[in-house]
Amino acid sequence: MAEYAYKVLKPDLTNVGLLNAPTMQYRAGEWNRPMEELSDHPRKGGGLWVAPNLSGAKQYRKYLKRKHNMDTRIFKCRIGKVLYRTSVRIKTDKLFFTIDDEVSI
Numbered sequence: 001m002a003e004y005a006y007k008v009l010k011p012d013l014t015n016v017g018l019l020n021a022p023t024m025q026y027r028a029g030e031w032n033r034p035m036e037e038l039s040d041h042p043r044k045g046g047g048l049w050v051a052p053n054l055s056g057a058k059q060y061r062k063y064l065k066r067k068h069n070m071d072t073r074i075f076k077c078r079i080g081k082v083l084y085r086t087s088v089r090i091k092t093d094k095l096f097f098t099i100d101d102e103v104s105i
Helices: 054-068
Strands: 003-009 048-050 073-079 082-085 090-092
Touching: 003 048, 003 054, 048 073, 054 073
Parallel strands: none
Antiparallel strands: 003 073, 048 090, 082 090
16 A cells, blocks of 8 residues: 655755755656765655654745745655655655645645
């Protein structure tokens, strides 16, 4: 059974760059994988960060607007293997979304 989470991206589908993440261009309609070697460490190494629920994604969106004046989009996505998990974020090895998966708020 697939696990779902929520990805917050800039309008051009690049990552928001939290935790000093390198800029990555996400693609709708295909599996997206990290550019770095995978790691289950909470701060180091490769993996893609997602919010486990919509309310968490909305909080990230609110924070990014308030602190960085950054516009964002939220997508519901299927995720792969969970590398690290807390109550507010999940680090995974891959994620998949389509443009139709965008959450309208």
